[in-house]
Amino acid sequence: MSKFYVTTPIYYVNDKPHIGHAYTTLAADVSARYRRSIGDDVFFLTGVDEHGQKVEKAARTLGIEPQAHCDAMAPRFSDLWQRLGITPSAFLRTTDRPHQEVVRDALTRLYQKELIVQREFEGWYCVGCERYWTEKDLVDSACPDCRRKVEILKEKNYFFLMSRFRERIHAAIESEEMLILPKSRRNEVLGFLDQGIGDLCISRPKRRLGWGIPIPFDDEYVTYVWFDALINYISGPKYLADNGDWWPASAHLIGKDILTTHAVYWPAMLMALELPLPRTIVAHGWWNFSGEKMSKSVGNVVDPAELIENYSGDRAAVDAFRWFLLAEVPFGSDGNFSLDAFERRWTSDLSNDIGNLVSRVVALVEKVAGGSVETQFDDGGRTQGWKDALENFQFARAAEIIVSIARDTNQYVQARAPWSDKENAPETLSRACGAIGVLSAMLAPFIPDSADEIARRLGFQKAPSIAQALSGFTATVFQGDAIFKRPERKIAEEKKVFATIDDVKKLGLRIGVVKTAERVEKTEKLLKLTVDIGGEERTLIAGIAKVYAPEDLLGKRVVVVTNLEPAKIRGIESRGMILAAASDDSLSLIGPLLDMPAGSEVR
Numbered sequence: 001m002s003k004f005y006v007t008t009p010i011y012y013v014n015d016k017p018h019i020g021h022a023y024t025t026l027a028a029d030v031s032a033r034y035r036r037s038i039g040d041d042v043f044f045l046t047g048v049d050e051h052g053q054k055v056e057k058a059a060r061t062l063g064i065e066p067q068a069h070c071d072a073m074a075p076r077f078s079d080l081w082q083r084l085g086i087t088p089s090a091f092l093r094t095t096d097r098p099h100q101e102v103v104r105d106a107l108t109r110l111y112q113k114e115l116i117v118q119r120e121f122e123g124w125y126c127v128g129c130e131r132y133w134t135e136k137d138l139v140d141s142a143c144p145d146c147r148r149k150v151e152i153l154k155e156k157n158y159f160f161l162m163s164r165f166r167e168r169i170h171a172a173i174e175s176e177e178m179l180i181l182p183k184s185r186r187n188e189v190l191g192f193l194d195q196g197i198g199d200l201c202i203s204r205p206k207r208r209l210g211w212g213i214p215i216p217f218d219d220e221y222v223t224y225v226w227f228d229a230l231i232n233y234i235s236g237p238k239y240l241a242d243n244g245d246w247w248p249a250s251a252h253l254i255g256k257d258i259l260t261t262h263a264v265y266w267p268a269m270l271m272a273l274e275l276p277l278p279r280t281i282v283a284h285g286w287w288n289f290s291g292e293k294m295s296k297s298v299g300n301v302v303d304p305a306e307l308i309e310n311y312s313g314d315r316a317a318v319d320a321f322r323w324f325l326l327a328e329v330p331f332g333s334d335g336n337f338s339l340d341a342f343e344r345r346w347t348s349d350l351s352n353d354i355g356n357l358v359s360r361v362v363a364l365v366e367k368v369a370g371g372s373v374e375t376q377f378d379d380g381g382r383t384q385g386w387k388d389a390l391e392n393f394q395f396a397r398a399a400e401i402i403v404s405i406a407r408d409t410n411q412y413v414q415a416r417a418p419w420s421d422k423e424n425a426p427e428t429l430s431r432a433c434g435a436i437g438v439l440s441a442m443l444a445p446f447i448p449d450s451a452d453e454i455a456r457r458l459g460f461q462k463a464p465s466i467a468q469a470l471s472g473f474t475a476t477v478f479q480g481d482a483i484f485k486r487p488e489r490k491i492a493e494e495k496k497v498f499a500t501i502d503d504v505k506k507l508g509l510r511i512g513v514v515k516t517a518e519r520v521e522k523t524e525k526l527l528k529l530t531v532d533i534g535g536e537e538r539t540l541i542a543g544i545a546k547v548y549a550p551e552d553l554l555g556k557r558v559v560v561v562t563n564l565e566p567a568k569i570r571g572i573e574s575r576g577m578i579l580a581a582a583s584d585d586s587l588s589l590i591g592p593l594l595d596m597p598a599g600s601e602v603r
């Protein structure tokens, strides 16, 4: 029996899961289900990445402890996987004790081998991405990834001597000891290595970041979140699998944005730890929404659970979602999510090509063959094509083969007209039922519940294995409701957006007392204010000069959004916003009815 160990990235719990997270996890689920169906022994690991600045910041914004935040967020991921019919073997949390022990052990070993050393370091640091950049990486003096401002940081830190492994990593990729798919990504990594790599800063001083695994040999530091996170791939099987002996992974499925960490940092860490490399790394593309990058601030992030509820919320809707994500674009390319595209594929592949074929053939077997036929199927090499595609993580290719079988069978039935050509009807229906059996086997990794439903129409309890379907069987048909009703959107217009209590808390509203106010030169509307928000003075710009004279505002109590992203307005950095009630022709600042002290929370 072959072993197959597949992983997804572990997801940051700073936010709830979205379509991008669902995508990788679904792809891993399809691979795992396929491998199980051919008899492999499978371990499928997913989980959440709970340490680091992003998560700490998200918790602080909510005013709760990071651990409490993680405890609330982790089930959101595991619940969604369950909703989507995703069946991982284990769900890892980086706050799990045994995981932390493995990380600390790895740090100790590398420190003892002098592959981790302390150095004084000065560099450009992006707080959002939690990483240093070199001068040449910067774009317009900003972070090349998130475009936020970077700052110079100087501190002592621990470095992993990654640069020592450059040649070996290069060779391992070139020889395909560690295969990177798609090929274009492999070349990208080789090119990156050719330019030379530095050493990796793997610590953060505790005073700057408390939420991490303490470094075993220096308790003033915690470990860098990526060092902690990547280790999950080896720690997971150790304490979450019945038999811990799974490493090396057969495949790490990841998004293209985290290729360097997986194809450069991770192999360097493994080489240093004297462990084998993962066999394959597959980097997929990104989903956009109606042509735009998905982003929280634009509010166009697709929540899979909401999407499914916005249709029938049943098996068909879940499976249409699973099918769409993997069939719509080649794994590796970027995709565009839109409700129209989703509905088109649901209707065309599932309702029309596959669903109609099943209803039609089942009805004909009932009518002209007494409800039962012995099946046969001419493979024409197509199941091998499907296998090859799945084994190479070409999910859309496998889906295309499935649809082509459904279409060809529809055409075959149409051409042979078993309703009138009674003489050839038994053969026609025998082949058509054979094709449907094979289809249900091929669909099973993608849409397991619907594949079982299709198989039940032929008298199976659940979807047969591909070998079983190909070897011929007696189909005893059963007519039921349509397997894939056409999509019906509940809310036709734009997604309705509700703010959760957490969203409201995120605004960081506080009472501020205006300390100074002056007009911003050469503007009619703008005032520059300094506001005491409780032990801190904030400068902010407000567009209220037409209604308020600066002197009227001194000492006034106002409501301030304290954590609005800072913005430069007329060369002045505005760090917050004051709230006002506005109608077409009037405007009034909003303040507390009683004299609440500066800094009071508004909640």
Ligand code: MSP
Binding pocket: 008, 009, 010, 011, 012, 019, 020, 021, 023, 024, 049, 229, 230, 232, 254, 255, 256, 257, 258, 285, 286, 287, 288, 294
């Ligand atoms: N915690 C790290 C991974 C550590 S793995 C040892 C992380 N987490 S993440 O939550 O930010 O992202 C995880 C994955 O989601 C990445 O593979 C990323 O590519 C994927 N996606 C996030 N948004 C996406 C889209 N819009 N489309 C497709 N996938 C995207 O990175």
